[in-house]
Amino acid sequence: MRVEYINPFVEAAFNVLREVLQSDVKRGELYLKSTSMPVMGVAAIVGLAGDVEGRVLFDMDKPTALKIASAMNNEELASFDDLAKATITELANMITAQAITKLHDLGFRFDLTPPAIFTGDNMEVSNADVEALIVPMETGHGKIEINVAVRERA
Protein backbone atom coordinates (compact mmCIF):
# COMPACT_ATOMS: atom_id res chain seq x y z
CA MET A 1 0.00 0.00 0.00
CA ARG A 2 1.36 3.38 -0.98
CA VAL A 3 2.85 5.36 1.85
CA GLU A 4 0.81 8.41 0.90
CA TYR A 5 -2.45 6.57 1.61
CA ILE A 6 -1.63 5.64 5.17
CA ASN A 7 -1.84 8.94 6.95
CA PRO A 8 -5.20 10.06 5.56
CA PHE A 9 -6.81 6.88 6.87
CA VAL A 10 -5.16 7.09 10.24
CA GLU A 11 -5.99 10.77 10.63
CA ALA A 12 -9.58 10.37 9.44
CA ALA A 13 -10.20 7.48 11.83
CA PHE A 14 -8.67 9.42 14.68
CA ASN A 15 -10.60 12.63 14.00
CA VAL A 16 -13.97 11.06 13.34
CA LEU A 17 -13.83 8.71 16.31
CA ARG A 18 -12.80 11.47 18.66
CA GLU A 19 -15.54 13.72 17.35
CA VAL A 20 -18.43 11.28 17.47
CA LEU A 21 -17.47 9.65 20.75
CA GLN A 22 -16.43 12.86 22.48
CA SER A 23 -13.68 10.95 24.20
CA ASP A 24 -10.01 10.26 23.97
CA VAL A 25 -8.85 7.90 21.25
CA LYS A 26 -5.46 6.22 21.09
CA ARG A 27 -3.80 4.87 17.98
CA GLY A 28 -1.98 1.56 18.27
CA GLU A 29 1.07 0.44 16.33
CA LEU A 30 0.39 0.03 12.60
CA TYR A 31 1.27 -3.28 11.03
CA LEU A 32 0.79 -5.38 7.92
CA LYS A 33 -1.11 -8.61 7.66
CA SER A 34 -1.77 -10.92 4.81
CA THR A 35 -3.22 -14.10 6.22
CA SER A 36 -6.91 -14.70 6.70
CA MET A 37 -7.97 -13.11 9.92
CA PRO A 38 -10.74 -13.57 12.42
CA VAL A 39 -13.34 -10.85 12.69
CA MET A 40 -14.26 -9.82 16.19
CA GLY A 41 -18.04 -9.89 15.70
CA VAL A 42 -19.13 -6.78 13.85
CA ALA A 43 -17.49 -5.80 10.58
CA ALA A 44 -18.43 -2.85 8.40
CA ILE A 45 -16.90 -2.87 4.95
CA VAL A 46 -16.51 -0.04 2.43
CA GLY A 47 -15.25 -0.73 -1.06
CA LEU A 48 -12.85 1.56 -2.90
CA ALA A 49 -12.65 2.08 -6.64
CA GLY A 50 -11.11 4.52 -9.07
CA ASP A 51 -7.34 4.78 -9.65
CA VAL A 52 -7.08 2.08 -7.05
CA GLU A 53 -9.02 -0.91 -5.92
CA GLY A 54 -9.50 -2.19 -2.43
CA ARG A 55 -11.61 -2.06 0.66
CA VAL A 56 -11.65 -0.77 4.18
CA LEU A 57 -12.92 -3.01 6.95
CA PHE A 58 -13.89 -1.77 10.39
CA ASP A 59 -13.74 -4.57 12.88
CA MET A 60 -14.89 -4.55 16.51
CA ASP A 61 -16.60 -6.86 18.97
CA LYS A 62 -20.31 -6.62 19.70
CA PRO A 63 -20.18 -4.92 23.10
CA THR A 64 -17.87 -2.27 21.64
CA ALA A 65 -20.15 -1.76 18.65
CA LEU A 66 -23.16 -1.43 20.93
CA LYS A 67 -21.41 1.07 23.19
CA ILE A 68 -20.22 3.14 20.25
CA ALA A 69 -23.68 3.09 18.67
CA SER A 70 -25.17 4.13 22.02
CA ALA A 71 -22.71 6.98 22.38
CA MET A 72 -23.30 8.20 18.85
CA ASN A 73 -27.09 8.14 19.30
CA ASN A 74 -26.94 9.66 22.73
CA GLU A 75 -29.16 6.93 24.13
CA GLU A 76 -28.58 3.52 25.69
CA LEU A 77 -29.22 0.83 23.09
CA ALA A 78 -30.08 -2.53 24.62
CA SER A 79 -29.57 -4.79 21.64
CA PHE A 80 -27.67 -4.66 18.38
CA ASP A 81 -30.75 -3.71 16.34
CA ASP A 82 -31.23 -1.95 13.01
CA LEU A 83 -30.49 1.45 14.49
CA ALA A 84 -27.22 0.21 15.96
CA LYS A 85 -26.23 -1.39 12.66
CA ALA A 86 -27.08 1.75 10.73
CA THR A 87 -25.00 3.78 13.17
CA ILE A 88 -21.90 1.61 12.77
CA THR A 89 -22.37 1.65 9.00
CA GLU A 90 -22.50 5.40 9.12
CA LEU A 91 -19.35 5.54 11.23
CA ALA A 92 -17.53 3.47 8.60
CA ASN A 93 -18.84 5.75 5.91
CA MET A 94 -17.76 8.90 7.74
CA ILE A 95 -14.22 7.71 8.34
CA THR A 96 -13.69 6.40 4.82
CA ALA A 97 -15.22 9.49 3.26
CA GLN A 98 -13.01 11.81 5.24
CA ALA A 99 -9.93 9.79 4.32
CA ILE A 100 -10.86 9.91 0.67
CA THR A 101 -11.45 13.65 0.81
CA LYS A 102 -7.95 14.07 2.21
CA LEU A 103 -6.54 11.84 -0.52
CA HIS A 104 -8.41 13.82 -3.13
CA ASP A 105 -6.65 16.95 -1.95
CA LEU A 106 -3.35 15.13 -2.46
CA GLY A 107 -4.29 14.31 -6.02
CA PHE A 108 -5.49 10.71 -5.69
CA ARG A 109 -8.86 9.84 -7.19
CA PHE A 110 -10.89 7.38 -5.13
CA ASP A 111 -14.55 6.45 -5.22
CA LEU A 112 -16.26 4.52 -2.52
CA THR A 113 -19.07 2.00 -2.57
CA PRO A 114 -21.94 2.00 -0.08
CA PRO A 115 -20.92 0.31 3.15
CA ALA A 116 -22.17 -3.07 4.22
CA ILE A 117 -22.21 -4.53 7.70
CA PHE A 118 -21.66 -8.11 8.78
CA THR A 119 -22.36 -9.49 12.23
CA GLY A 120 -21.95 -12.94 13.65
CA ASP A 121 -19.68 -15.15 15.70
CA ASN A 122 -16.47 -16.84 14.58
CA MET A 123 -16.32 -15.00 11.31
CA GLU A 124 -13.16 -14.87 9.27
CA VAL A 125 -12.09 -12.68 6.38
CA SER A 126 -9.83 -14.44 3.99
CA ASN A 127 -8.23 -12.92 1.00
CA ALA A 128 -4.75 -14.15 1.60
CA ASP A 129 -3.28 -12.60 -1.53
CA VAL A 130 -4.12 -9.13 -0.32
CA GLU A 131 -1.89 -7.42 2.15
CA ALA A 132 -3.79 -5.24 4.59
CA LEU A 133 -2.65 -2.39 6.77
CA ILE A 134 -4.04 -2.71 10.27
CA VAL A 135 -4.73 0.49 12.20
CA PRO A 136 -5.75 -0.39 15.76
CA MET A 137 -7.73 2.31 17.53
CA GLU A 138 -8.30 2.18 21.26
CA THR A 139 -11.43 4.09 22.24
CA GLY A 140 -12.99 4.49 25.65
CA HIS A 141 -15.60 1.95 24.54
CA GLY A 142 -13.29 -0.73 23.29
CA LYS A 143 -10.98 -1.50 20.40
CA ILE A 144 -11.69 -0.91 16.72
CA GLU A 145 -9.37 -2.35 14.11
CA ILE A 146 -9.34 -0.62 10.76
CA ASN A 147 -8.14 -2.94 8.09
CA VAL A 148 -7.19 -1.17 4.86
CA ALA A 149 -6.29 -3.09 1.72
CA VAL A 150 -5.71 -0.87 -1.30
CA ARG A 151 -3.67 -1.48 -4.39
CA GLU A 152 -2.98 0.38 -7.62
CA ARG A 153 -4.96 -0.76 -10.57
CA ALA A 154 -2.48 -2.66 -12.67
Add this chain to the structure above:
Amino acid sequence: MTAQTERETEAAESAKRAEKVDFKMITFSLAGKEYGVDIMNVKEIAKAGRFTYVPNASPFVRGVYNLRGEIISVIDLRIFFHLPAERKEEEALESLIILKIDEHVFGVIVDAIDKVVGIASVSIQPPHPIFGDINVKYIKGIVENGGKLYIILDVEKIFAPERAEDAPKAGPSDARGAPSPREAEAAVNAGAGGDISASFVKETLAAFRGFYVTGINEEWFAGRYAEWKAVRKDSDLQLKEASEADEFLEGFWSPDTGALWDDDYASAVEAALPPIEAKSINVWNPGCGKGYETWALACVMRKRYPDARIKIWANDSDLLAISMAPNMVFPESIPEYYRPFTAKGRNGLVFAQAVRDSIFFEFHDVMNANTLPPLDIILCRDMLSFVAPIDQKRLLGDFYDKLKPNGIVLCGASERLGEGWSPAGTGAVKAFRRDQ
Protein backbone atom coordinates in the same frame (compact mmCIF):
# COMPACT_ATOMS: atom_id res chain seq x y z
CA MET B 1 42.41 -33.99 52.19
CA THR B 2 41.38 -31.89 55.14
CA ALA B 3 39.38 -28.71 55.02
CA GLN B 4 42.55 -26.88 55.93
CA THR B 5 44.54 -28.04 52.91
CA GLU B 6 41.52 -27.52 50.74
CA ARG B 7 41.40 -23.90 51.71
CA GLU B 8 45.10 -23.50 51.13
CA THR B 9 44.96 -24.97 47.67
CA GLU B 10 42.04 -22.80 46.86
CA ALA B 11 43.79 -19.68 48.09
CA ALA B 12 46.83 -20.50 46.02
CA GLU B 13 44.67 -21.01 42.99
CA SER B 14 42.77 -17.77 43.36
CA ALA B 15 45.98 -15.87 43.90
CA LYS B 16 47.21 -17.23 40.61
CA ARG B 17 44.11 -16.21 38.76
CA ALA B 18 42.80 -12.69 38.88
CA GLU B 19 39.53 -13.88 37.39
CA LYS B 20 36.45 -14.23 39.49
CA VAL B 21 36.29 -17.73 40.84
CA ASP B 22 32.74 -18.98 40.85
CA PHE B 23 33.13 -22.63 40.02
CA LYS B 24 35.07 -25.12 42.07
CA MET B 25 35.82 -28.63 41.10
CA ILE B 26 37.55 -31.66 42.50
CA THR B 27 40.12 -32.85 40.01
CA PHE B 28 41.24 -36.41 39.55
CA SER B 29 43.10 -38.48 37.05
CA LEU B 30 41.78 -41.43 35.18
CA ALA B 31 43.81 -43.40 32.65
CA GLY B 32 46.34 -40.60 32.37
CA LYS B 33 43.85 -37.82 31.76
CA GLU B 34 42.74 -35.06 34.09
CA TYR B 35 39.09 -34.69 34.94
CA GLY B 36 37.02 -32.47 37.18
CA VAL B 37 33.64 -32.72 38.85
CA ASP B 38 31.61 -29.86 40.26
CA ILE B 39 32.35 -29.62 43.98
CA MET B 40 28.66 -29.12 44.64
CA ASN B 41 28.09 -32.73 43.66
CA VAL B 42 30.86 -34.07 45.89
CA LYS B 43 30.01 -35.09 49.43
CA GLU B 44 33.49 -36.11 50.40
CA ILE B 45 36.55 -38.00 49.28
CA ALA B 46 37.88 -41.16 50.85
CA LYS B 47 40.27 -44.05 50.56
CA ALA B 48 38.60 -47.36 50.82
CA GLY B 49 38.83 -50.96 49.74
CA ARG B 50 37.38 -54.38 50.32
CA PHE B 51 34.05 -53.53 48.82
CA THR B 52 31.32 -56.08 49.32
CA TYR B 53 30.66 -57.81 46.04
CA VAL B 54 27.10 -57.70 44.80
CA PRO B 55 26.15 -60.67 42.65
CA ASN B 56 24.50 -60.13 39.30
CA ALA B 57 25.34 -56.41 39.16
CA SER B 58 26.70 -54.60 36.11
CA PRO B 59 30.44 -55.03 35.64
CA PHE B 60 31.21 -51.41 36.54
CA VAL B 61 29.65 -51.79 39.98
CA ARG B 62 32.46 -52.89 42.26
CA GLY B 63 30.13 -53.53 45.15
CA VAL B 64 28.73 -51.75 48.15
CA TYR B 65 30.60 -50.03 50.91
CA ASN B 66 29.78 -49.12 54.46
CA LEU B 67 30.44 -45.42 54.79
CA ARG B 68 30.07 -44.76 58.51
CA GLY B 69 26.90 -46.78 58.69
CA GLU B 70 25.51 -45.69 55.34
CA ILE B 71 25.58 -48.33 52.63
CA ILE B 72 26.57 -46.85 49.27
CA SER B 73 27.16 -48.47 45.92
CA VAL B 74 30.60 -48.08 44.41
CA ILE B 75 31.18 -47.58 40.70
CA ASP B 76 34.50 -48.06 38.96
CA LEU B 77 34.77 -45.15 36.55
CA ARG B 78 37.38 -46.86 34.38
CA ILE B 79 35.03 -49.72 33.63
CA PHE B 80 32.11 -47.35 33.37
CA PHE B 81 33.87 -45.43 30.63
CA HIS B 82 35.17 -48.60 28.98
CA LEU B 83 38.77 -47.76 29.80
CA PRO B 84 41.22 -50.59 30.46
CA ALA B 85 41.20 -51.41 34.16
CA GLU B 86 44.01 -53.33 35.76
CA ARG B 87 43.22 -55.87 38.38
CA LYS B 88 44.02 -54.60 41.84
CA GLU B 89 45.07 -56.48 44.90
CA GLU B 90 42.25 -57.50 47.15
CA GLU B 91 43.49 -55.45 50.08
CA ALA B 92 44.49 -52.30 48.14
CA LEU B 93 42.78 -49.03 49.01
CA GLU B 94 41.12 -47.17 46.19
CA SER B 95 40.60 -43.43 45.78
CA LEU B 96 36.93 -42.79 46.16
CA ILE B 97 34.94 -39.67 45.39
CA ILE B 98 31.64 -39.79 47.22
CA LEU B 99 29.06 -38.05 45.06
CA LYS B 100 25.73 -36.81 46.20
CA ILE B 101 23.22 -36.25 43.45
CA ASP B 102 19.81 -35.26 44.65
CA GLU B 103 19.30 -37.62 47.60
CA HIS B 104 21.47 -40.40 46.30
CA VAL B 105 24.95 -41.01 47.56
CA PHE B 106 27.44 -43.29 45.90
CA GLY B 107 31.14 -43.75 45.49
CA VAL B 108 33.16 -43.46 42.32
CA ILE B 109 36.57 -45.09 42.02
CA VAL B 110 39.19 -43.04 40.20
CA ASP B 111 42.93 -43.48 39.75
CA ALA B 112 44.03 -40.59 41.94
CA ILE B 113 42.38 -37.58 43.45
CA ASP B 114 44.34 -34.42 42.83
CA LYS B 115 43.03 -31.24 44.44
CA VAL B 116 40.32 -28.63 44.52
CA VAL B 117 40.56 -26.10 41.72
CA GLY B 118 38.68 -22.84 41.61
CA ILE B 119 37.96 -21.39 38.20
CA ALA B 120 35.75 -18.79 36.58
CA SER B 121 32.80 -20.53 35.01
CA VAL B 122 33.12 -18.26 31.95
CA SER B 123 36.44 -19.89 31.19
CA ILE B 124 34.79 -23.26 30.67
CA GLN B 125 34.78 -24.09 26.98
CA PRO B 126 32.19 -26.31 25.39
CA PRO B 127 33.39 -29.82 24.62
CA HIS B 128 34.58 -30.56 21.14
CA PRO B 129 32.49 -33.16 19.32
CA ILE B 130 35.53 -35.28 18.52
CA PHE B 131 36.56 -35.51 22.11
CA GLY B 132 37.59 -39.09 22.36
CA ASP B 133 37.19 -41.72 25.03
CA ILE B 134 34.10 -40.36 26.72
CA ASN B 135 30.83 -39.64 25.02
CA VAL B 136 30.56 -35.88 24.63
CA LYS B 137 27.20 -35.71 26.31
CA TYR B 138 28.76 -36.70 29.64
CA ILE B 139 31.06 -33.70 29.45
CA LYS B 140 30.12 -30.31 30.75
CA GLY B 141 33.10 -28.59 29.26
CA ILE B 142 36.82 -28.25 29.31
CA VAL B 143 38.94 -25.81 31.24
CA GLU B 144 42.58 -24.90 31.44
CA ASN B 145 44.16 -24.40 34.82
CA GLY B 146 47.80 -24.26 35.80
CA GLY B 147 48.94 -25.56 32.45
CA LYS B 148 46.66 -28.59 32.59
CA LEU B 149 43.45 -29.21 30.70
CA TYR B 150 40.63 -30.60 32.79
CA ILE B 151 37.61 -32.32 31.35
CA ILE B 152 34.66 -31.45 33.53
CA LEU B 153 32.29 -34.35 33.82
CA ASP B 154 28.60 -33.73 34.01
CA VAL B 155 27.95 -36.17 36.82
CA GLU B 156 24.33 -35.15 37.12
CA LYS B 157 23.79 -36.33 33.57
CA ILE B 158 25.89 -39.43 34.01
CA PHE B 159 24.26 -40.55 37.22
CA ALA B 160 20.77 -39.22 36.61
CA PRO B 161 18.44 -39.85 39.57
CA GLU B 162 16.65 -42.80 38.04
CA ARG B 163 19.94 -44.57 37.42
CA ALA B 164 21.33 -43.74 40.81
CA GLU B 165 18.31 -45.38 42.38
CA ASP B 166 19.25 -48.71 40.98
CA ALA B 167 22.77 -48.00 39.93
CA PRO B 168 23.80 -51.65 40.32
CA LYS B 169 21.48 -52.66 37.48
CA ALA B 170 21.66 -49.84 34.95
CA GLY B 171 24.44 -49.83 32.37
CA PRO B 172 25.98 -46.79 30.75
CA SER B 173 24.10 -47.55 27.57
CA ASP B 174 20.90 -46.57 29.34
CA ALA B 175 22.07 -43.00 29.50
CA ARG B 176 22.42 -42.83 25.75
CA GLY B 177 18.78 -42.14 25.12
CA ALA B 178 17.70 -38.99 23.37
CA PRO B 179 20.63 -36.89 22.22
CA SER B 180 21.18 -34.00 24.58
CA PRO B 181 20.87 -30.46 23.22
CA ARG B 182 24.61 -30.12 23.60
CA GLU B 183 25.19 -33.09 21.40
CA ALA B 184 22.79 -31.78 18.76
CA GLU B 185 24.56 -28.44 18.85
CA ALA B 186 27.90 -30.12 18.50
CA ALA B 187 26.64 -31.99 15.47
CA VAL B 188 25.58 -28.73 13.83
CA ASN B 189 28.95 -27.20 14.47
CA ALA B 190 30.73 -30.22 13.15
CA GLY B 191 28.67 -29.98 9.96
CA ALA B 192 29.99 -26.48 9.23
CA GLY B 193 33.25 -27.68 7.82
CA GLY B 194 34.54 -28.38 11.29
CA ASP B 195 35.39 -24.74 11.89
CA ILE B 196 33.38 -23.93 14.96
CA SER B 197 34.58 -20.35 15.09
CA ALA B 198 33.29 -19.65 11.59
CA SER B 199 29.88 -21.06 12.35
CA PHE B 200 29.89 -19.14 15.59
CA VAL B 201 30.57 -15.91 13.72
CA LYS B 202 27.72 -16.74 11.34
CA GLU B 203 25.38 -17.28 14.25
CA THR B 204 26.30 -14.04 15.93
CA LEU B 205 25.94 -12.06 12.71
CA ALA B 206 22.40 -13.36 12.46
CA ALA B 207 21.69 -12.61 16.10
CA PHE B 208 23.18 -9.12 16.23
CA ARG B 209 22.44 -7.74 12.79
CA GLY B 210 20.00 -10.13 11.11
CA PHE B 211 22.68 -10.96 8.58
CA TYR B 212 22.39 -14.51 7.26
CA VAL B 213 25.28 -16.27 5.59
CA THR B 214 23.92 -18.30 2.68
CA GLY B 215 24.92 -19.07 -0.88
CA ILE B 216 24.27 -15.44 -1.73
CA ASN B 217 27.14 -14.08 0.32
CA GLU B 218 29.17 -17.17 1.22
CA GLU B 219 32.01 -16.16 -1.05
CA TRP B 220 32.28 -12.79 0.63
CA PHE B 221 32.00 -14.35 4.06
CA ALA B 222 34.80 -16.83 3.42
CA GLY B 223 37.10 -14.03 2.28
CA ARG B 224 36.15 -11.73 5.10
CA TYR B 225 36.49 -14.49 7.65
CA ALA B 226 40.02 -15.26 6.48
CA GLU B 227 40.84 -11.56 6.75
CA TRP B 228 39.27 -11.38 10.19
CA LYS B 229 41.26 -14.40 11.28
CA ALA B 230 44.50 -12.83 10.10
CA VAL B 231 43.83 -9.58 11.93
CA ARG B 232 42.40 -11.01 15.11
CA LYS B 233 44.71 -14.00 15.37
CA ASP B 234 43.08 -17.15 16.59
CA SER B 235 42.36 -16.00 20.09
CA ASP B 236 39.71 -13.38 19.57
CA LEU B 237 37.65 -14.47 16.59
CA GLN B 238 34.20 -14.35 18.03
CA LEU B 239 31.87 -11.39 17.79
CA LYS B 240 30.88 -10.55 21.30
CA GLU B 241 28.76 -7.48 20.70
CA ALA B 242 26.81 -5.68 18.02
CA SER B 243 29.62 -3.22 17.31
CA GLU B 244 31.94 -6.10 16.47
CA ALA B 245 29.33 -7.49 14.11
CA ASP B 246 29.23 -4.07 12.44
CA GLU B 247 33.00 -4.14 12.19
CA PHE B 248 32.89 -7.56 10.61
CA LEU B 249 30.30 -6.39 8.07
CA GLU B 250 32.25 -3.25 7.16
CA GLY B 251 33.51 -4.57 3.85
CA PHE B 252 30.15 -6.01 2.90
CA TRP B 253 28.29 -2.91 1.89
CA SER B 254 27.90 -1.84 -1.70
CA PRO B 255 29.12 1.60 -2.72
CA ASP B 256 26.68 4.27 -1.51
CA THR B 257 24.42 1.80 0.19
CA GLY B 258 21.27 3.43 1.50
CA ALA B 259 22.33 6.78 0.04
CA LEU B 260 22.06 8.73 -3.19
CA TRP B 261 24.60 7.16 -5.50
CA ASP B 262 27.54 9.43 -6.26
CA ASP B 263 28.25 10.60 -9.82
CA ASP B 264 30.59 7.71 -10.60
CA TYR B 265 28.33 4.96 -9.38
CA ALA B 266 25.25 6.46 -10.98
CA SER B 267 27.08 6.59 -14.32
CA ALA B 268 28.27 3.01 -13.80
CA VAL B 269 24.70 1.83 -13.23
CA GLU B 270 23.56 3.75 -16.30
CA ALA B 271 26.19 1.93 -18.35
CA ALA B 272 25.24 -1.44 -16.91
CA LEU B 273 21.53 -1.18 -17.63
CA PRO B 274 20.56 -3.28 -20.65
CA PRO B 275 18.88 -1.75 -23.69
CA ILE B 276 15.11 -2.06 -23.34
CA GLU B 277 12.85 -1.54 -26.32
CA ALA B 278 9.53 -1.64 -24.50
CA LYS B 279 7.49 1.51 -24.10
CA SER B 280 6.97 0.98 -20.41
CA ILE B 281 9.56 -0.30 -17.95
CA ASN B 282 8.65 -1.81 -14.61
CA VAL B 283 11.06 -1.83 -11.69
CA TRP B 284 10.80 -3.32 -8.24
CA ASN B 285 12.88 -2.12 -5.31
CA PRO B 286 12.11 -4.31 -2.31
CA GLY B 287 13.58 -3.13 0.98
CA CYS B 288 14.07 0.44 -0.22
CA GLY B 289 14.48 1.77 3.32
CA LYS B 290 14.54 5.55 3.32
CA GLY B 291 14.30 5.57 -0.47
CA TYR B 292 17.56 7.30 -1.43
CA GLU B 293 18.63 4.53 -3.77
CA THR B 294 15.18 4.46 -5.33
CA TRP B 295 15.41 8.14 -6.22
CA ALA B 296 18.90 7.58 -7.58
CA LEU B 297 17.73 4.72 -9.78
CA ALA B 298 14.73 6.73 -10.99
CA CYS B 299 17.05 9.48 -12.23
CA VAL B 300 19.51 7.03 -13.77
CA MET B 301 16.66 5.37 -15.63
CA ARG B 302 15.20 8.63 -16.86
CA LYS B 303 18.55 9.36 -18.41
CA ARG B 304 19.08 5.86 -19.80
CA TYR B 305 15.54 5.41 -21.16
CA PRO B 306 14.31 8.97 -21.83
CA ASP B 307 11.32 7.92 -23.89
CA ALA B 308 9.99 5.05 -21.81
CA ARG B 309 7.27 5.19 -19.23
CA ILE B 310 9.06 4.15 -16.03
CA LYS B 311 7.31 2.74 -13.00
CA ILE B 312 9.21 1.89 -9.85
CA TRP B 313 7.54 0.06 -7.01
CA ALA B 314 9.65 0.63 -3.92
CA ASN B 315 8.62 -0.99 -0.70
CA ASP B 316 9.79 -1.55 2.82
CA SER B 317 8.20 -3.01 5.91
CA ASP B 318 9.75 -0.34 8.12
CA LEU B 319 7.02 2.28 8.19
CA LEU B 320 9.18 4.89 9.89
CA ALA B 321 11.93 4.65 7.30
CA ILE B 322 9.72 4.70 4.25
CA SER B 323 7.17 7.27 5.39
CA MET B 324 9.55 10.14 4.62
CA ALA B 325 10.59 8.77 1.24
CA PRO B 326 7.89 10.24 -1.04
CA ASN B 327 8.46 13.82 0.04
CA MET B 328 12.19 13.86 0.37
CA VAL B 329 13.97 17.20 0.24
CA PHE B 330 17.66 17.37 -0.68
CA PRO B 331 20.34 19.90 0.13
CA GLU B 332 21.98 21.96 -2.62
CA SER B 333 25.08 19.76 -2.35
CA ILE B 334 23.36 16.95 -4.24
CA PRO B 335 25.66 15.09 -6.72
CA GLU B 336 25.79 16.76 -10.15
CA TYR B 337 24.25 13.73 -11.83
CA TYR B 338 20.84 14.47 -10.32
CA ARG B 339 20.75 18.20 -10.83
CA PRO B 340 18.86 18.09 -14.17
CA PHE B 341 16.07 16.14 -12.46
CA THR B 342 15.53 18.47 -9.54
CA ALA B 343 13.49 21.56 -8.99
CA LYS B 344 13.67 24.17 -6.28
CA GLY B 345 11.30 23.48 -3.44
CA ARG B 346 10.52 25.51 -0.38
CA ASN B 347 13.13 23.89 1.86
CA GLY B 348 15.67 22.68 -0.65
CA LEU B 349 15.83 20.66 -3.82
CA VAL B 350 13.02 18.27 -4.67
CA PHE B 351 12.83 15.89 -7.58
CA ALA B 352 10.90 16.93 -10.65
CA GLN B 353 7.31 15.82 -11.01
CA ALA B 354 8.16 13.40 -13.81
CA VAL B 355 10.58 11.57 -11.51
CA ARG B 356 8.20 11.69 -8.57
CA ASP B 357 5.41 10.25 -10.67
CA SER B 358 7.54 7.28 -11.62
CA ILE B 359 7.93 5.98 -8.05
CA PHE B 360 5.36 4.32 -5.84
CA PHE B 361 6.61 4.07 -2.30
CA GLU B 362 4.66 1.34 -0.58
CA PHE B 363 4.45 0.10 2.99
CA HIS B 364 4.69 -3.57 2.16
CA ASP B 365 6.28 -6.69 3.54
CA VAL B 366 7.95 -8.65 0.74
CA MET B 367 6.93 -11.87 2.44
CA ASN B 368 3.29 -11.06 1.72
CA ALA B 369 1.72 -11.44 -1.68
CA ASN B 370 1.89 -8.56 -4.11
CA THR B 371 0.45 -7.86 -7.52
CA LEU B 372 3.44 -6.51 -9.40
CA PRO B 373 3.34 -6.66 -13.19
CA PRO B 374 6.16 -8.44 -15.09
CA LEU B 375 9.39 -6.65 -14.23
CA ASP B 376 12.37 -5.42 -16.23
CA ILE B 377 14.66 -4.53 -13.35
CA ILE B 378 14.83 -5.47 -9.67
CA LEU B 379 16.99 -3.36 -7.39
CA CYS B 380 17.82 -5.11 -4.13
CA ARG B 381 21.33 -4.12 -3.10
CA ASP B 382 22.46 -5.43 0.29
CA MET B 383 18.96 -6.59 1.05
CA LEU B 384 18.77 -10.33 0.44
CA SER B 385 21.49 -11.05 3.00
CA PHE B 386 19.27 -9.64 5.71
CA VAL B 387 16.38 -11.94 4.97
CA ALA B 388 16.16 -15.28 6.78
CA PRO B 389 17.47 -18.14 4.57
CA ILE B 390 14.09 -19.71 3.98
CA ASP B 391 12.56 -16.38 2.98
CA GLN B 392 15.60 -15.65 0.83
CA LYS B 393 14.81 -18.71 -1.19
CA ARG B 394 11.20 -17.72 -1.57
CA LEU B 395 12.09 -14.20 -2.54
CA LEU B 396 14.56 -15.38 -5.18
CA GLY B 397 11.85 -17.62 -6.58
CA ASP B 398 9.56 -14.62 -6.61
CA PHE B 399 12.22 -12.59 -8.47
CA TYR B 400 12.60 -15.35 -11.00
CA ASP B 401 8.86 -15.58 -11.63
CA LYS B 402 8.27 -11.86 -11.87
CA LEU B 403 11.18 -10.91 -14.10
CA LYS B 404 10.70 -10.65 -17.83
CA PRO B 405 12.99 -13.01 -19.82
CA ASN B 406 15.69 -10.37 -20.24
CA GLY B 407 15.19 -8.75 -16.88
CA ILE B 408 18.07 -8.14 -14.50
CA VAL B 409 18.54 -8.03 -10.75
CA LEU B 410 20.89 -5.37 -9.39
CA CYS B 411 22.29 -6.82 -6.18
CA GLY B 412 24.89 -5.89 -3.60
CA ALA B 413 28.60 -5.73 -4.36
CA SER B 414 29.25 -8.73 -2.09
CA GLU B 415 26.24 -10.76 -3.15
CA ARG B 416 25.91 -13.49 -5.79
CA LEU B 417 22.74 -15.07 -7.00
CA GLY B 418 23.23 -18.78 -7.40
CA GLU B 419 21.86 -21.34 -9.76
CA GLY B 420 19.52 -20.13 -12.48
CA TRP B 421 21.20 -16.74 -12.73
CA SER B 422 24.11 -15.54 -14.80
CA PRO B 423 26.22 -12.44 -14.20
CA ALA B 424 25.20 -9.39 -16.20
CA GLY B 425 26.95 -6.57 -14.40
CA THR B 426 29.90 -4.45 -15.38
CA GLY B 427 32.59 -3.04 -13.13
CA ALA B 428 31.32 -2.01 -9.73
CA VAL B 429 27.73 -2.80 -10.63
CA LYS B 430 26.76 -6.35 -9.75
CA ALA B 431 23.81 -7.59 -11.72
CA PHE B 432 22.37 -10.96 -12.66
CA ARG B 433 20.23 -12.05 -15.53
CA ARG B 434 17.70 -14.79 -15.27
CA ASP B 435 18.68 -17.91 -17.20
CA GLN B 436 16.18 -18.86 -19.87
